[in-house]
Structures are given as structure tokens and as C-alpha cells.
Amino acid sequence: MYDNMAGSRLGQWLCLVVCILILLKAEGASIPITIVDSAVSSGALCLDGSPPGYHFEKGSGSGIDNWLVHMEGGGWCESVESCVSRRDTFRGSSLKMEKTMGFSGILGSKQAANPDFYNWNRIKIRYCDGSSFTGDVEAVDPETKLYFRGGRVWQAVIDELLAKGMQNARNAILSGCSAGGLAAILHCDKFQSLLPATARVKCVSDAGYFIHGTDISGGSRIESFFGQVVKTHESAKNLPASCTSKMNPELCFFPQYVAQTMRTPLFIINSAYDSWQIKNILAPTAVDSKKEWKDCKLDLKKCSASQLQTVQDYRTQFLKAVNTGLGSSSTRGLWIDSCYAHCQSGSASTWLGDKSTEVGDTKMGKAVGDWFYDRSAFEKIDCPYPCNPTCVSVDSES
Template identity: 75%
Template sequence: MGCSPRSSFSSSACFWAFLLSAAIQLLVTVNGGSIPITILHAAKARGAVCLDGSPPAYHMEKGSGSGANNWLVHIEGGGWCDDIESCVSRKDTYKGSSLKMDKTIGFSGILGSKQASNPDFYNWNRIKIKYCDGSSFTGDVEAVDPKTGLYFRGERIWRAVIDDLLAQGMKTAQNAILSGCSAGGLAAILHCDKFKALLPPTARVKCVSDAGFFIHGNDISGGRAIEKFFGGVVNTHGSTKNLPASCTSRMRPDLCFFPQYVAQTMRTPLFLINAAYDSWQIKNVLAPTSADKKGAWKSCKLDLKKCSASQLQAVQGFRTQFLSAINTGLGNSSKGLFINSCHAHCQSGSQLTWAGKGPILANTRIGKAVGDWFNERSSFEKIDCPYPCNPTCVNIDSES
């Protein structure tokens, strides 16, 4: 949220950020209970391991009743590492090692178990894949550097987890969703068609990407720092061979890490949940540190109310870039859109924003929009008016 662990509460922004974080954690606990971690020890035999060589993991709550044969697989977010140094820094954390992960977590939002707040998916088999490879589950390098001990095996992790779920009954699924937030939302797009291909042809299979539509955008210096960064991810992890061939066959592989080029040829229905002023993208696509060397954007990036008139104009220009990428990048006629005007990142994992008092578009909250779209009760393709028009916004910044 922009407040360091050492920040005092003398800053009102940090104080309110703390209260929001505490409220979200309370909602997670109340709504989901404690879901134990499953460590896939057997996956090590196929080289499917985290950055540090530890086995992959997921959390699962089994379905019941009418949801017993329905599956919702949600991919955790958490950024990327684009070179050896940054991957080493993740290696001994929960973002690079299952040894560092929480043993139990709460489920909320799209994974929530309460019918009242998650009526369409509450009793499905609900899984959260833990993210420990730093490449949105696309990497696969056989060699292991003896100096760093780094493993780049994201694609193997993805397949090992999915194979395990198929063996547990997902191979006969009637309904299934692949979803994710942030880097996990990108992974859901990159693996969407693969996911559908592994399930019965009679199953209804769709994908939901939350805060995962990272655009190939211009920054405040006129450059494209995000292109260099994503290119580093693809090269470091050996991702090229695992990116969608429908994209890599027609353009540079590093560009196929951008959803706007992948989604054009996707065959599986996709729903995008995204803020047009995505807080991660404002900080890292529009105004990255490399383009903001004097730190003029430091306050604006954290709170749009603190932007100058010229900065706000650039922020509105980012929205224009974002909407253009959506308009040209989504070719699927079965798409769904919930693009609000919040300054937020990841809105499906919290009860607050999924179905509580969170953002509304067309008199509809996110959870209902996704449920209606998946079950084909009605379509939903809504794009909000420009900031700051929506008073229902909850400006949450998460990578859950």
C-alpha cells in the first residue's frame, strides 16, 4: 500500500491503509476458515519445483452438493523476477519456496465458502495454487546454476498441480474456471486454452483474470520500460516455448507475455476484472522508477488525489491506452468486462470488493457480474466513466 513495515501511524495514509488491510484479513478469516496447505512432494520427480527446488503447493477446499463436480482453480499473484539477482532475492521467501509458505490460509471473495456472499461458486471445489516460480508459471530451464541454486520450472509446476487435480476428479468436471490475480491473472490468460483442452469437451470452461491485463504501454518518458522488464522475465525463465503458439507464431515471443496480443486468438471465454487505473500499472507501467528518476511521481502513484493537473492528465492518458489495448486485444465474442475507475489492484479475492460494499457498475457488483456471465444468465461488458466518477470504489492494493 506504500507504507513500509517500519512506518509509524503519524502518516494518516498509513493509518488508513493499516485499517483497510486489517479489515480485509478479518473478512478472509470469517468467510473462509483455515484451509491447510497441500505440498506436492511427488512433483519433484518430474522437476516441478519452486525457485529454491522445494516442491510446489496449493490450498484446496472440496466441493459439496450441487458443486461437487465443479472446479474453480485460482492462481496466486506476486509479481515476477526478471534476472538472476531478482530471482535470488525471491528464492528464500514464500514467493520462491514452499518451505516459507503459510501452512493454512483463509478463502474469501471468489473462493469464499458462504452462499450469501458467493452464491455461484461457494460449494465448488476451490483451489488456490501457490506462486513460487516468478514467471506466471511459464518457465522451464533444465539446467540449474550451481552458484545460485535457482530452478526455473514454472510450467512444470503448473502441469503438476493440474495433473494432481485431474486425478482427484477434475477430469470429469461439469463446470470449471481458471482464475487468478495480478501475476496469477496473467497466468490465467496464458494458460486458459491449455486448461480447457485438458477438461471434458462437454464441460463449461471459462477463465477469469483479475488485475492481470498488463498493457504494452508507454511510460511518462515516452519509453516502454515494461517491455524490457517482461522481456527479461521471458529470457531468464526460458518461457518462449510455453507461451501460446497462436501468438508466438506471429510476433516476438517477449510480446506474447502481454495479454493484449495473446487474447486476440484465445478460444476460451474470458472475463476481465480490472481497474482502468490499476495501481500496480500506474506505478510500474506508466511511471516506473527508471522514468521517474527525480521521484516527482512518488505521491501521485500512491494516491491519485495527490496528482498535479499534468500528472492527472497523464493518468487519464494511461486509461486511454488501457481501453485501447482491451478494444483491440479481445477477439472472443464471449468475453466479459468489469472495468471500473478505481485506483486498485486485485478485486476478486476480497469479500469487501467481490460482494460486500465494493465497486458497482450498472447496479452490479463484481461477484454477481462474473456469476451471471459464467452461468450465461446475462452478458456483462461494462467500462466505467473516467476517474473520479465512481463513489463505490474501494482502492485496494493486493496481489492475492
């Protein structure tokens, strides 16, 4: 009897495990990494010299010929020293990346949570170069053994996806978050040019609209920082020629200048109080020597009255940069909220959840879907902080 009971319990346990695994697979929680081995021959390598990788969940049904390519974020390295510090992490090496990954939000596989894109071919390109996929330095330093090849990495992954069926795309989106959101802007027109002329192709940038802003000292440290990124990675050759033909390459790392010359429709998801920008563009540690902004940068509720006014002035800078960049184009889309957040499209809870943030009574997942399929235009800018009671706190770079 004991053996029978034990066997029955074991059977129930195995059944439970199988059910859980099936559920996880159905939710896209175990999507394996694909390493682009063919990239080695073209020198399209991560900082440490390992080949790049991506996660790919195939489309089905009506989405079989639709492609959503999302680029991971994770900041930048602007010098040899800072690139060495990330070389042996998952930000610089495919050898350190997770072998499987779950998809959610804009990449989610549940129809109810992502009705417009759930059954598309969905890809997340892993970020391992530190230049928003723009670098291309031929020489490899024999001492540091760093490869500055982000532009080649992007092209190698896209070439592999084209060969897997993306060359026949009917609908396609290039998207990304943070540094990946910037990459979605920088590579948008090139992406469109590689796909069929008959395809509907658009780009979505989440928390990637980094502005050429003024910091609390009256300077612009972000300009010198981006300038160093462009110089270190020799990014100029991979920045949009429509911009670099008119201004210095380092300025063409800023979306507000690139967007002015773009041909492909662009949707901006961003907070006017983006937490990364407040911490690193408005009040970077280097100019906050007395750490007077330390508490304020952690939580806007802890800002003094004068600090909060400075934050509100930054919102004005941000909105001006958006209008300068995108103008009054009929193809642009805007979902600009007033939450203290960074990267909001990668989670089901913020994309189209029951309690997701709303702007103009609309959740971002619906706004992007309506805009992409031309069901309705969407250009909504939230009221000033702290007016929005639906805000969800998010601070990630996925």
C-alpha cells in the same frame, strides 16, 4: 464451590474456543496447504528446489463436479539476481509458505457472499516461480541453485487436481490475480484442453491485463522487463503457440496479443487505473529520477493537473489494449472500474459485499456469475476517475 465455578468457567471457555474453531472452519479460514511431493520426480519445483503447493477446499452438493482454480500473484523476477532475492521467501519456496490459508471473495464458502461458486471445489495455487507459471529451464545453476520451472509447476498441480476428480468436471474456471491473473490468460486454452469436451470452461483474470504501454518518458520499460522475464525463465516454450507463431515471444507475455488468438471465453476484471500499472508501467521509478510522481502514485488525489491528464491518457491506452485484445467477441466479459486499485476479486468486501464497488450498478461477483452461467452478457466500462463513489481501495497480490 470454587472448583465447581472454575470448572464451569473452563467448560464455557472450551465451548467458546470450539465454537470459534467451527466458525473459522465454516468460513474456510484454516485450509491446509497440500505439498505436491510427486512434482519432485518431474523437476516441477519452486525457485529454491522445494516442491510446489496449493490450498484445496472440496466441493459439496450441487458443486461437487465444479472446479475453480485460482492462481496467486506476486510479481516476477527478471534476472538471476532478482530471483535469488525471492528464492528464500514464500514467493520462491514452499518451505516459507503459510501452512493454512483462508478463502474469501471468488473463493469464499458462504452462499450469501458467493452464491455461484461457494460450494465448488476451490483451489488456490501458490506462486513460487516468478514467471507467471511459464518457466522451464532444464539446467540448474550450481552457484545459485535456482530452478526456473514455473511451467512444470503449473502442470504438476493441474495433473494432481485432475487425478482428484477434475477430469470429470462439469463446470470449471481458471482464475488468478495480478501475475496469477496474467497466468490465467496465458494458460487458459491449455486448461480448457485438459478438461472434458462437454464441460463449460471459462477463465477470469483479475488485475492481470498488463498492457504494452508507453511510460512518462515515451518509452516502454515494461516491454524490456517482460522480455527479460521470458529470457531468464525460457518461457517461450510455455507461452501460447497461437501467439508465438505470429510474433516475438516477449510480446506474447502481454495479454492484448494473447487474447486475440484465444478460443476459451475470458472475463477481465481490472481497473482502468490499476495501481500497479500506474506505478510500474506508466511512471516506473527508473524513469522518474526526480521523484516527481512519488506522491501522485501513492494517491491520485495528490496528482497535479498535468499528471492527472497523463493518468487519463493511460486509461485511454488501457481501453484500447482491451479492445485490441478481446475485440467484439460475444464470449468476452468486462468489468472495468475507475478505482485506484489492484486485485479486487479476493475479498468478500469487494467481490459481493454490501458496500462493494459497482460498475453499471453491478457488483463484480454478480457480473462474473451471470457471465459464466450465460444468464446475461456483461461488458461494462466505468466512467473516468474520480466518478465512481462506490470505489473500495484494494492493493494486494493475492
